[in-house]
Amino acid sequence: MKTDTLLISTAMVLLILAAGVSSEQLNQPLFLWFNREAGILPDVFWANMTFVADTLFAVAVIAIVASRAPHIFNSGFVLLVIGALFVHGLKNLLEIPRPPAVLDLETFKVIGPVVKNHAFPSGHSFTALATAGLLALNMRSIPATLALLAIAMVAAISRAAVGAHWPLDILVGSAAGLLFALIAQKLTNDIWWLQSVGLQRFAAGLMTLTCIAMLFHDSRYPGTQLLTISAAALALLALSRYWYTSLYIERKARK
Secondary structure, three states: OOOOHHHHHHHHHHHHHHHHHHHOOHHHHHHHHHHHHHHHHOOOHHHHHHOOOHHHHHHHHHHHHOOOHHHHHHHHHHHHHHHHHHHHHHHHHHHOHHHHHHHHHHHHOOOOOOOOOOOOOOOHHHHHHHHHHHHHHHHHHHHHHHHHHHHHHHHHHHHOOOOOOOHHHHHHHHHHHHHHHHHHHHHHHOOOOHOHHHHHHHHHHHHHHHHHHHHOOOOOOOEEEEEEHHHHHHHHHHHHHHHHHHHHHHHHHHO
């Protein structure tokens, strides 16, 4: 099975599940059930997994991988841009309330900040699956793809465990993330200027600044500071290698 086929198939399964949840009106009961059952694992686990789905963490991961495969800076940048436009555009258009705006806070558990607006789709779920999809498309390994998808799906469902999103938000956001990873990769492969070294350097520069800011970022989720700083530090080390190699080769070529 090709990686593309696996990603598309997974996205379709997620959308079918979303249709089932919607048609059977299972969104609220499924949320309450999972939020309750997720308590078997400690809060710090779900807090860290939800940060794994954060855009900042995605930037750090993409930067680490792209430092050794610089073309991923280009496709990663395209994915971040079109993904942000899609997710935030839809959130602002639909204005669907999150669980804390609908349910009594005594009936479920919230880990971290209480957020009430812009539920659909889940941006964290989108980011987790989009990042996994993009990396999978560049690895072209089915076992690696399955491992990435498994981690990303745990990160995605953490949004229900922390009380921030409905199952429908997570399913649609996850499916869209996979599909947008495919779109971003195709756009980058087909449009010549999206492959340029100039865009690569621009994306690497933005990711470097983002990772520096990440060192001082407060996710507002308990116990995530170590993961935040570690991811940022590793990304900056990888980026320093990229900048040294990139600029050294360029300087040498000019001589």
